[in-house]
Every structure is written in C-alpha cells, then in structure tokens.
Amino acid sequence: MAIVVGCIALSHSPFWNIAPARTPEEPGGQFDAVVGELRDAVSRLAPDAVVVFGPDHARNLFYDCMPPFCIGVERVTGVGDYGTPSGELPLAAPLAREIFDGVTAQGFDPAVSLDLGIDHGLAQVYSKLFPALDVPMVPVIVNSGCPPLPSFRRCFEFGSAVGRAIGTATSSARVLVLGSGGLSHWPASISAEDPSITPEWRDFLIHGRPRVAELEPTRQERAKEIARGRSTGRINDEWDRTLLDRLRHDPAVLGELDREDVEAVAGPGALEVRTWGAAAAAWGGALTWTAYEPVPAWITGMGVASSLAPVEQPATTMAGAKTGVSA
Secondary structure, eight states, X not given: OOEEEEEEEEOOOHHHHHSOOSSTTSTTHHHHHHHHHHHHHHHHHOOSEEXXXXXXXXXXXXXXXXXXXXXXXXOXXXXXXXXXXXXXXXXXXXXXXXXXXXXXXXXXXXXXXXXXXXXXXXXHHHHHHOTTOOSOEEEEEXXXXXXSOOOHHHHHHHHHHHHHHHHTOSSOOEEEEEEEOOSSOOOOOOOTTOTTSOHHHHHHHHHOGGGHHHHHHHHHHHHHHHHHTTOOOOOOHHHHHHHHHHHHXXXXXXXXXXXHXXXXXXXXXXXXXXXXXXXXXXXXXXXXXXXXXXXXXXXEEEEEEEEESSSOOOOOOOOOTTTTOBO
C-alpha cells in the first residue's frame, strides 16, 4: 500500500527563472532561500514518487479538446519554457495508472494522456524541489485558467479521491504531493471565451497545438522584455496573507473558495490555487508551515504552504516589515 508522506503547495512564476534574485535582499530572494530549505527537507524525506497538480498555459491543452482534469500515465515531456526542464521526464507509470483507475472508480472522469506535455505550470516546482529530475512523477493537470473550470469544491474532492487511490495502490511507494500555482496575480487571458482577446490569440487557443514550437520564441522574448524593463505586476498581498493564515487553521478552506470572489480580488492567476486544494486534500492533513513574499517583479505573490512527515520542517521563518515578508 502506498502512502502520502507530505504535501507542498508552492507558487510558480516564469520570472522566478528568467529574472532570479541574485541575493537574499533582491525581490524574491527571501522566498528563494526558503524554497532552498524546503528542497533540503524534501531530500531528507526521500519520496519514491511525486504527484504534481498544476495548470497548463496554452502549450499542451487547447480548445480542440479542453478537459477539466488530465492525468499522464505513460510518458511526460517538459516543454522547456522559461528555463524549465525540456524533454522526457521520469514518470511513475504504474502508480499513475492506479491513480487514474482509482479516481475513475470513485466517480471522477479525468482525461488520460499517454504522451503528456507539461510547461512551467508543473515543471518549475518539480525541478526546484528535485533539481536532479530523478524522482518519478505523476503529472495531473488541473484546468485553472480557462473554462471548463472545475469548482474549488470539485478540485478538493478530486484531490481527496487521488489520496484514496494512492492509499489503495499496490506498491509501497512513499508519495509526496505538490500543488503548483498562485497566489494573487493578473496574467494574460488564455480563455477562448474571453471577448477581450484578439481574434489571432483566440484562433491560437483553439487551433494552436501544431504551432506551439513556432510561437514559443515570441512568448519567451515577450517575457524577457518585461523582465528587462523591470515591469511589475499587480499583487494583492493582503488576500495572499489571509489565505495562508486560514490554511494553517483549516486547509479545507481551499474547497470553499468562490471563483468570482477570488478572481475579483486576487486576479485570474489566483484561480490556480485549485491545485493547492487538490494537493491538500490528497494529503488529508494539516498544512503546518507557510511562508510568503510579494514579488511584483515576478508578477506574483509567492507563497508556500506545506507539511512533511516524518522529517522536520524548514527552520527559516520569514518575517519583518522591512522585507514585506511574513511567516
């Protein structure tokens, strides 16, 4: 029987890689240091496999067929956007199959992929915590940026089903679950149903699958231009801090969020915390350790909520009005 040995909910951002903090004093430096300590804790935990819940950003899923959930069960490949891993990544195939079969038996109907591509939505947090890329993963895409959007409640329930499927798996694997995305930010729309987008971008969102490689250099260069121009993104750090505080008391709050409320106050990027809810529910326990740094230069409120057993939690606490960081 497999067992879930920890949960980490972690923000991602393209600018974490393309405009990294060089020192702890630079924007993102405090957050990066905490993730480094978390990486050490994960290394001591030594999981046999990692289930990664994360979104796609119009690089692998398109409106030719857009599922709410998709599980990769045979092959997983990194797109390599924004300095994330490129090429085939290790897949925990038997566990992935058992998770897919297990959640299906519980009344969920995720899509299945025998050749799943993932972008920074899953690959960044995986590579930050496992830089050797040597722990096999089960990639689970949770649609978070465009309809059909599963409700926060549905994502939490789906995560619970994944946790139960892990618990009934035939292997004795020790499994870490990750939720990738959020917190508050306002990215460009990837919804073909958004009337504000251009006709050209809407066409790509529907028919762009064969054009991903062609368009990728343009997307990469646009992000680099933003980084070079030192542009900053809108962040609602009050909402971020409040959510993290609530998670320490009750992770089930992630299943009680309302889409319209979240999007109105924390931006469409905050809808990615659906992945946090799925991961927390798969873990089934408390999230005892949180950290946060608002990083406008990365266009995102960067946060962590985690619990690892039986190893100790990271020692660093992030606090202080000067840095704008809170534990």
